[in-house]
Amino acid sequence: MVRNPPLERAPPSVDEVLDALADDAARRIVTALSEPKTASELSEECDIPLSTTYRKLEQLTEASLLEESTDIRRDGQHTTRYSIAFETVTVSVSSDGDDGDAECREFDVSFTRPERSRDERLADLWSELREET
DSSP states (O other): OOOOOGGGSOOOOHHHHHHHHHOHHHHHHHHHOSSOBOHHHHHHHHTOOHHHHHHHHHHHHHTTSEEEEEEOOTTSOOEEEEEEOOSEEEEEEEESSTTOOGGGEEEEEEEEOOOOOHHHHHHHHHHHHHHHO
């Protein structure tokens, strides 16, 4: 299953993002993604058991830090690849009130996303079209 691109989902909570990045194995996976890779490739490269790799990939994807894509092959054995879905992640503290009361302050998370290529936008459009038919 390929998830919707991160920009189409509800934004993740601060807790989801921080929990995902607090884990050493998850950070090793993000660091290893200089290009899109499969779970098996990441498991081997990061020396993480495959079952753990899948859990970390799920957590990172749910936190909008990774993106899934599927390589469609003629033999029917489709391959899911993971890639980084952000350029920067910023966690900030904001204040709801004008008085600066600490009880009104909230954490906020924002992302700077890479610009999607024409091929990526076309693949997204094709996925949406397939879902509607």
